Amino acid sequence: MMGKAEAEEFRRLITNPIVEEWVKEMNAKGFDGAKLLAAGRELVERYRPKA
Structure with missing residues (x-):
């Protein structure tokens, strides 16, 4: 399974x-x-649901 940082880097690439x-x-x-x-x-940031 991919970690959060690894997933973010993959998404960016x-x-x-x-x-x-x-x-x-x-x-x-x-x-x-x-x-x-x-x-x-x-x-997107303004209207993203807050957790």
């Missing part, structure tokens, strides 16, 4: 290339991809 490509696509469409990503992440 898998998702970073996908996120970077999405930001590039948004930039190519005339949007600020990094700003959209930051706003989306902020909303």
Whole structure:
């Protein structure tokens, strides 16, 4: 079984290339991809259920 730190590192390695490509696509469409990503992440954190 994977530990929490190992799982987080695995998730980061898998998702970073996908996120970077999405930001590039948004930039190519005339949007600020990094700003959209930051706003989306902020909303996820704001509305994530607290344990």
